[in-house]
Amino acid sequence: MKTVEDAIVDSNWQLAGDLWQLVLRSKSIPKQIEPGQFVHLRLGEKSEHILRRPLSVHDVFADQNGNFEYLSLVYQVVGEGTDYLTTFSKGDTLNLIGPLGRGWQPARGINSALLVGGGVGWVPLALLAGSLTAMGVEVHCLIGARNAEYYDALAGGADFRPYALRDTQGADTEKFFEHVATDDGSAGHHGFNTDLLEGLLAKYNFDYVATCGPEPMQSKVAAAAMAREIDCDVSLERRMACGVGACLSCAVDTVDGSKRACVDGPVFKAQEVVW
Amino acid sequence: MNAQNATNEAPSEMQILDMSVNLGGLEMKNPLTTASGTFASGMEYAEIWADSAKVCDGHVPSSQAAQAPCGGLNHRQLSINPDTPLSCLGAIITKGVSLNPWPGNDGLRIAESANGMLNSIGLQNPGVEAFCTGDLVWLANQDVPVIVNISGHSVAEYMAVVERLESEPAVSAYEINISCPNVDSGGMGFGTDPLTAAEVTAACRTASKRPLIIKLTPNVTDITEVARAVESAGADAISLINTVAGMAVDIHTRRPVFDRVVAGLSGPAIKPIALWAVYRVYQAVKLPLLGIGGIRSAEDVVEFMLAGATAVAIGTANFTDPLTAPKILVDLKEWCVTQGIKNLRELIGALR
Structure with missing residues (x-):
């Protein structure tokens, strides 16, 4: 179930160079995440950045009571938006839509x-x-x-x-x-x-x-x-506006025609994609 | 109606708040609709609105509106019917529909700019037949007036789409897009010349008696000239503005960001341009106006209505916050109550 939720920043720190890790506390999203899915993150309420940023979920983990409420996102600073994201710190609020997209699809019984x-x-x-x-x-x-x-x-x-x-x-x-x-x-x-x-x-x-x-x-x-x-x-990574399948910004050429990275992907079968 | 939850007004006072408007013959229970291309046919947003109501409520009453406070809603009480979430809107405007399938544009399709975004989607759509047998079947059961946005490469194509849709009872009105900067032939080409704008309008007029809304581009010297031309040609309403033509440059590749170079700017950055266009066209024609451009709050809605808009569409703000439209509805009701406004129509063109 896609949720629009205010998550609370737990930590946001520089891992190396332009790589940062953002850990958020979110009530409903970590519990639902499947590997390969993403969240669509709004860069603050008052930001001049009106487009959300789709960020892959890196990890989810529980607090001491076993509640899966933490979401780890690792992002690379590539422009003004992700640079601005580095300014958020513990206690700040970031609005998320998630979980989004189709994750990895390993067959059952693989070895x-x-x-x-x-x-x-x-x-x-x-x-x-x-x-x-x-x-x-x-x-x-x-x-x-x-x-x-x-x-x-x-x-x-x-x-x-x-x-x-x-x-x-x-x-x-x-x-x-x-x-x-x-x-x-x-x-x-x-x-x-x-x-x-x-x-x-x-x-x-x-x-x-x-x-x-x-x-x-x-x-x-x-x-x-x-x-x-x-x-x-x-x-596949694509620029996304809505993140939910409506705007057709994130088109991916496939053997079955144009698909949307946000809902039909981001994970696709290799043979589907027209490279 | 749930404004009583936001204030301490007695329910009997609330029932006399009338938010309904008439957009060129289209009855809307409130002035809020969705800007074409930002909302597809509404299915994706309906799911999120309904889910948000569920998260907030814990349980879902199937027949009545869920009153929904929750994270991300900033303590607003949304009034969303989980069975027909879009029914809170005055109308929905669909993604552009053309006669034949259009593939959309190659290359990057969006880029952010300060307080705005550029898009070069290129009106990707599966064509009118697929629309009628697909999305429209779903829309028919959503308890919301459906305005179908129409694109074409020629006057004949616009007309053919209207003719195909005439047999569909689920369609309430048409919005004719003669203003998209993202396609080569047709699109904005029709909307920058008063003569061709009138020609498309007249052709669609002969094909239908349903409310006919013509969507204008700001990328002209005098928008009132085009507005007067489509009024004379039989339009019932005018929507404005479509995106503002712009471009973006990649300094690393030293190439334009978009394959077609030009793209359409939208979002809060264009709100002053849109307000000015609505204000001027309101003085120039008698037709009701649908204001579009950077609207993201109830205050923005009021600004557009004061400048002359009868109704408004939420566009890019759907991307920033998918719950924008239902939140605005709540805030607009609250604003009316605090201002003692009993009939929203009294705001239209009421700029002093």
Whole structure:
């Protein structure tokens, strides 16, 4: 159920460079979020920014009483709007619409998944990594980042690893793997994460691939997965106005014609998308 | 009616608050409608309005309006019938409908600007036949007057859409878009020349007796000239303004942001332009006016009515806050009560 809700800022801090983490307290949205969904965030009541910002949900977590009321959003400062978002602090109110969109669609009964995230595109995959791990699926995370600091911010400093292993006491943590590539070689492979793609696909027997990040990266991942006939989901970023399917700003070309990233996506089957 | 919840007035006093208006033959229970292209056919907003009412209320009375205070509503009590959420509006104006399916524009379709936004959607729609067998079937049961917005590449196309819709009893009125900056042939081309504006109007007039609203562009030297032309050609009402032509530049690529370069500016940034257009056209013609442009509060509605608007449409504000229209209704009622206004029509053109 889509809710329009005033959420309260719990924290908003700089993870690394232009990457920030915003944690919000929201009564109804964290409970309903499925991995890959997003919230549409209004930049304050009095802002000159009249368009909301669609932000992927990175994590949800509970307070001491077990109430799932916290929502973690990791965002990159890319313009005036996201720059303004960094000025909000604990106790401030931010209005959300959510949960929105169609999330990741792994088939039931999968055994081994490859999650490929490029930069801040890793964010919507973090929750998926957690939920697949909790289901006992072998999860390989292939993360591309600018440098070691960004990699830590995306995968380590934030809640990703804690979440992935949090609700999985008893789950086999030996089924959880991280592979990393950085632009400057300060962590993992020196180069693109897609350089490691073929090696991983050849070595492991994946039955699901999910990817989010720059579209050239996603299209490479999609092509590689489709070549091996592995079920593959991609998550596409588009500018959005309404976020609920009405305005047709976020059009995505698909084999079935134009679709809306906000309600038909942001996750699409790789073979649906016309790249 | 729930203004009694917002004030301490006795219910008997409330019943004499009359918010109804008549827009060129279209009876509206209040002056609020939705600007074409910002609201699709209303289905998406109906869901959110109904859900908001549920969240707030905890339970949903199926036959009566849910009184809904909740987070995001700033303690307003929305009056939303969960079965027919759009019925709180005076009317709904649909997304533009053309004779054949239109694919819309390539490339980026929106960009934010200070207190506004640019769009280059390009009137993407599945065509009138799909509209009649799809959205209109749903709209027919929503207990709200339906104004269908019509686009065309030629006078014949506008006429053909009206003719197809004439057999649909769910349609209450037409809004003819001769003012969209986002399509190459047709669109704004018809609305910048008084002669062609009159030609489209006259053609649609011969095809229907239903209320005919002509939507004008501000991108002309003298909007009153076009207004007078469509009045003479048989229009029943005029809606104004469509978006203001503008552009955006990407300094990194050194290219225009939009593939078509030009895009349509909307939002609070254009409200003064819209008010000025409504004010001038109100002096120039006898037709009732539908004011559009940056409206986001009850105060804005009152401003447009004072400047001469009989009704108003909420557009870009639907994006900023999907609950804008129901919130404005509550606030407008409260404003009328505090001002001692018993008939909203007394505001129309009442600028001193």
